[in-house]
Amino acid sequence: MDARERLARAARIKGSSLAALSRMIGRNGTYLQQYITKGSPRKLEEDDRRRLAQFLGLDESELGGPQEKSYVKPQSRDWIDVPRLEIDASAGPGALGAQERAFDAFRFSRRWLIEQGLDGAQLSAIRVVGDSMEPLLREGDEVLVDRRDQPFRDGIYVVRIDDTLFVKRVANQGAGRFSLLSQNLAYPPIHVDAEELEVVGRVVWKSGRV
Incomplete structure (x- = not known):
């Protein structure tokens, strides 16, 4: 070949x-x-x-x-490449989702992923924009999103409402209602019905400059 x-x-x-x-x-x-x-x-x-x-x-x-x-070793079972996607998740007023196209990748130790309970996870990395999740997530941070279909529990998620992507703390309010909560208290909660909300994936790791 x-x-x-x-x-x-x-x-x-x-x-x-x-x-x-x-x-x-x-x-x-x-x-x-x-x-x-x-x-x-x-x-x-x-x-x-x-x-x-x-x-x-x-x-x-x-x-x-x-x-x-040779720059890298041939494909190794010890490492997993996670695609970095050309889309942003807004920690502010909302960002329109672009085409989900990889432009680069993060390389993670397979052992580390197993230790984090992420072995076999469907992972991708996207960039955070806006300040509503500060100080937890800052603009320019990249978050690792676990896109597996799994039972919902309260946590930090990337979600889509209409064509708009958000990264928020999502809480189940019961009776088919969810709240999207910001870390920055200047931003009020967003309340939505379950049918208005698409959960893209749970945020399980972040990168960012100190």
Whole structure:
């Protein structure tokens, strides 16, 4: 299997389109499609190859790079790549959800995920915007969202109301009613009926600068 076939196969396994991968490396949306189908360019540039190998969990040599310059080890059972999505969850007045497209990934230790009870979880990372969840979550933090279908319990969730995404503390008020609560007391609670609310996933971890 040559480098082009390996790239196409890895993209399919990852669930990423060639257009999205092209944009991830700063190229136009048809760049990798032309590379694979038309052989133009003849080979990937070093920086492009390195970023693609890192994101797809491949050795650089599998994408046409020299063996001695491999950036990452071949796919390892010890690590899980969690996609970072091109969407924001608002901790303010609400953010419209964009297309859920991965542009990068966080790499987590499989052992750590098991220790956190997240082995087998459907995980993705999205960025927080707004200040309503301060000081718990600040604008620019990224949160790890467990999207498994599981029994609801009060906690921090990413939820969708209509086409708007929020990250809030969600409390079950009973009788089919829920409250969306902010950490910042300047923001009043939002009360909704169950049919108005779509739970995207539970927030289980956050990253952010100190």
